[in-house]
Amino acid sequence: MSLVLYRKYRPQRFDQVIGQDFIVKILQSEIKHNRLAHAYLFAGPRGLGKTTVARILAKAVNCLNLDIKKEIEPCNQCEVCRAINSESSFNLIEIDGASNRGIDQIRELKEKVRFPPSIGKKKVIIIDEVHMLTIEAFNALLKTLEEPPEFTIFILATTEPHQVPETIISRCQRFDFKKVPADKIVQRLGKIAQMEKKKVPKDVLKDIAYYSQGCVRDAETLLGQVLSLPGKEITADQASLFFPRHDFGLLLDFSRLLLEKNTSQAIKKLNEISEQGLDLDQFRQNLLEFFRKLLLLKQGVDIESFTWSDKEKQEVEKILKIAKTKALVKIIEELLKISTFARYSPIPQFPFEIAIVRIGLDE
Secondary structure, eight states: OOOOOHHHTOOSGGOOOOOHHHHHHHHHHHHHTOOOOOOEEEESTTTTHHHHHHHHHHHHHHHTTTOTTTTOOSSSSSSHHHHTTTTSSSSSSETTTTTSSSHHHHHHHHHHHOOOOOSSSSSEEOOOOOOOGGHHHOOOOOOOSSSSSSTTEEEESSOOOGEEEEHHHHEEEEEEEEOOOOHHHHHHHHHHHHHHOOOHHHHHHHHHHHHTTHHHHHHHHHHHHTTTSSSSBBOHHHTTTSOOOOOHHHHHHHHHHHTTTTTHHHHHHHHHHHHHOOOOHHHHHHHHHHHHHOOOOOOOOOOOGOOOHHHHHHHHHHHHHHHHHHHHHHHHHHHHHHHHTTTTTSSSHHHHHHHHHHSSSSS
């Protein structure tokens, strides 16, 4: 049975984790100087590596071959590392907070952590989606976090940290996982494609990174769909079967029309897009993201922060000269309203047309 890409190429060492360098360095330093916390809170959007880093930490603190005078990395060869990799280790306990959210499950967990591991130094308990626990379960967990056995490490992972009680958060060392920059995602996807013996154009990898919005797991899932296509070389046309193609030139042209308040031409272009069968909502989202980036650039963000080619950057610089901050804000506000009105419109492009007219009105 073949594994999906994000499981097949799941990082097994700290140096394989991308986009979370700060967190990785702190954890390695804590292991090296024996200053590990008894509880951690890993917070951030889905698919960024929270449980992956938690598993690597579990291996590193228990690795029988770890040499703190050298690199702080699990060997992945010793008995403990291999057991954790195969999900058969008693040193690692993982539970899903969404399906094990009651007080009985937490009481059962507390019983499991009463005794020290027979091999290795620590028992590591990962509670994924911890925000889904009930209040009673949180209260039961709180007592354990206050007086944990010295051989245990709790790692609470969540996409909704604001739903975790402050009494729990205050007893954890918190790490906020950030969305991964597109260039790092593109680099990783390129390596995976190479290991899968497939040739994928860089523009396709950039599109995947764009649509994944900084989520590594989503990017690898989408790449897996693209790589399922037959043949050793994947073309952009083939890849477009799995996601809408990102036409930068179209975005530029349409953006100019809106900024110049050329209402009639903008509506004409919109209807051409609709007649070509392109997804208007996807186009709206692409347009919204483009104007967001223009607004950020106007506020001083470095253009190098975005994964545009040199030619694309030159075109963006030109459009920035005619773009005023007030106009950008107005366009973004109108684009955001479209999805609300689209639910009630008998004509798909009508809410978009109304937005274009509003953008073109003199104030």
